[in-house]
Amino acid sequence: MRARTERFLPFALLLPSIGFLGLLIVIPMVQALLLAVMAEGGGLSAENFQRMFADVNFSDAWRNTLLLLILIVPLQLVLALCMALLINSRFRGHGFFLYIYAIPLAISDLAAGILWLAVFTERGYLNSTLQNAGVITQPILFLSFDNLGGILTAIVIAESWRATAIVLIILIAGLQLIPRDFFEAADLFGANRLRRTVHVVLPLLRPSLQSALIIRTIFAFQTFAVVFALAGRNMPVLAGEAYTWYATNRNEHIAAAYAVLLLGLTIVATVVYLRVLGLREAEVQR
Amino acid sequence: MASITIDGVNKIFGKTPALKDISLEIRDGEFMVLLGPSGCGKTTLLRCVAGLEQVNGGRVKIGERDVTDLAPRDRNIAMVFQSYAVFPHMTVGGNIGFGLRMKRRPKPEIEKRVREGAELLGLVPFLDRYPAQLSGGQRQRVAVARALVMDAPVLLMDEPLSNLDALLRLQARADLKRLHKEVKRTTIYVTHDQVEAMSMGDRIAVMREGAIEQLGAPMEIYNNPASQFVGGFIGSPPMNFLRGAIRDGSFAGDGFDVPITRMRGDLQGREMVLGVRAEHITIAGEGIPAHVMVVEPLGSHALVTVLVGKTPVKVQAPIDVAVRPDQAINLHFDEATLRWMDAGTGSAIQR
Numbered sequence: 001m002r003a004r005t006e007r008f009l010p011f012a013l014l015l016p017s018i019g020f021l022g023l024l025i026v027i028p029m030v031q032a033l034l035l036a037v038m039a040e041g042g043g044l045s046a047e048n049f050q051r052m053f054a055d056v057n058f059s060d061a062w063r064n065t066l067l068l069l070i071l072i073v074p075l076q077l078v079l080a081l082c083m084a085l086l087i088n089s090r091f092r093g094h095g096f097f098l099y100i101y102a103i104p105l106a107i108s109d110l111a112a113g114i115l116w117l118a119v120f121t122e123r124g125y126l127n128s129t130l131q132n133a134g135v136i137t138q139p140i141l142f143l144s145f146d147n148l149g150g151i152l153t154a155i156v157i158a159e160s161w162r163a164t165a166i167v168l169i170i171l172i173a174g175l176q177l178i179p180r181d182f183f184e185a186a187d188l189f190g191a192n193r194l195r196r197t198v199h200v201v202l203p204l205l206r207p208s209l210q211s212a213l214i215i216r217t218i219f220a221f222q223t224f225a226v227v228f229a230l231a232g233r234n235m236p237v238l239a240g241e242a243y244t245w246y247a248t249n250r251n252e253h254i255a256a257a258y259a260v261l262l263l264g265l266t267i268v269a270t271v272v273y274l275r276v277l278g279l280r281e282a283e284v285q286r
Numbered sequence: 287m288a289s290i291t292i293d294g295v296n297k298i299f300g301k302t303p304a305l306k307d308i309s310l311e312i313r314d315g316e317f318m319v320l321l322g323p324s325g326c327g328k329t330t331l332l333r334c335v336a337g338l339e340q341v342n343g344g345r346v347k348i349g350e351r352d353v354t355d356l357a358p359r360d361r362n363i364a365m366v367f368q369s370y371a372v373f374p375h376m377t378v379g380g381n382i383g384f385g386l387r388m389k390r391r392p393k394p395e396i397e398k399r400v401r402e403g404a405e406l407l408g409l410v411p412f413l414d415r416y417p418a419q420l421s422g423g424q425r426q427r428v429a430v431a432r433a434l435v436m437d438a439p440v441l442l443m444d445e446p447l448s449n450l451d452a453l454l455r456l457q458a459r460a461d462l463k464r465l466h467k468e469v470k471r472t473t474i475y476v477t478h479d480q481v482e483a484m485s486m487g488d489r490i491a492v493m494r495e496g497a498i499e500q501l502g503a504p505m506e507i508y509n510n511p512a513s514q515f516v517g518g519f520i521g522s523p524p525m526n527f528l529r530g531a532i533r534d535g536s537f538a539g540d541g542f543d544v545p546i547t548r549m550r551g552d553l554q555g556r557e558m559v560l561g562v563r564a565e566h567i568t569i570a571g572e573g574i575p576a577h578v579m580v581v582e583p584l585g586s587h588a589l590v591t592v593l594v595g596k597t598p599v600k601v602q603a604p605i606d607v608a609v610r611p612d613q614a615i616n617l618h619f620d621e622a623t624l625r626w627m628d629a630g631t632g633s634a635i636q637r
Contacts, residue, residue: 189364204375
């Protein structure tokens, strides 16, 4: 009786999270897959994907999504790494900085987008500050549809502000897992700060870098709310197209095709990260 | 090669003094052991020499060079950590050569010295393995090899054997002693194990509560402990202590009366503690009455625990000793082997 309980207990304990994931992730995912490969009249078809690829906004959305990913993810990683190393050096008052850095974590992405809209818009904080300071006489249209560079910069700033904290938290947790002795041994055996970071800290931080990169890349593919708030339809992105096709064009099939494309991209990126940054078998401590 | 001078070093953690005005001179090529119970400050003192802790007062010199304000990497020292701190993402060879790579030595030199270091510690077959694929003893040797190839004149070791099992520790102890004879680095070795200290040290500094209680060669400390603390810490079993006072040619206390022929006149009547080693007590036909509690045969000899009055006393007896628990016996002390301490302060008294 007891052996039996012990055998089933782990499964019983896993059941709630399996149920949760199944209900909220697996079922919608399967539904999206089905929607994407079904023609409007019923029956299997590649028609939805063909229409998606042929859409006027598709190439822009594709380019913008990759552009944002390439600009935002490395920037966030480097920023978060610097901030994490700074906090981990335990200077006086490092706890205060951690709290400051972590504040954006509590703000939803749409709210963050609107907040930054208030900064960058024609009569926003940035323009009024510059005008009051006498730097400019006329407000600059940062977010104008023909100012792609301005829109891109605003989005990169807003996204970095909003989502660097999650990378930071993951990296700080990772740094704290590295025994102090490794830092001290590196110091003692002649490494300066930079070489210590390159030769000892970063390699030991690989598992955390991997998690952070996977999470950030997935979210970068899904970038939507901040873009929508700052640029509206002036800057189409893949996740935004899925929303538009679903909510505005009322075509759930093509919306689902976009979602499946994003899923595919996410899986490819994750596999690459796992392969490139994974620990070799021989390095894993028993 | 270099001597190490620790001059009036103080270290305070918060409000707790960890090191109280410590001065210690370690000679060139000497193997100095810092010995003491946990929390006595021995590791803190080592870390102050390494530069991993900043001193709050005093100076540390290596050779003629004042290193007090230098970073660890500028002190020209090597260290073996208690946890070994062998990098898991580098092979054994990568670990051994780490310090040389950080010092940007030429590649052929690094390869040659890694090879030499690996040979010295029997690690050649493992050069391409990762630490996770090694046993604890092998990892410890990687840590020692990494420190030795640095050619730093000063080698610091922080309880390097404490994570090994008993048998391996015995082997590693002898290996380290042999290595020291070969490379002759000035060594500071921290341990709480008095057997390690006795067997390896040229000199031992016994520490207690952030101060050095006694400094001397192992046998000097064993034979003439400067205090009741040192006598009780060094030796296995520790020194036996009996409390009493000198009166009219004998030292008397609860349940015993030891005749003493030679004693300073001014100690007459003073409360003192008599210290005697287990091997200096013999079981005799007459003498101090004692009650046998436990007899432990240990192969080469037997350890007999007896009660003198209410004080337990350990006696080292021949293995074929014919005593049994609950038996009443008599003990004989050889007067020349007895040590005397003040009952209040515990410090040794010359008679």
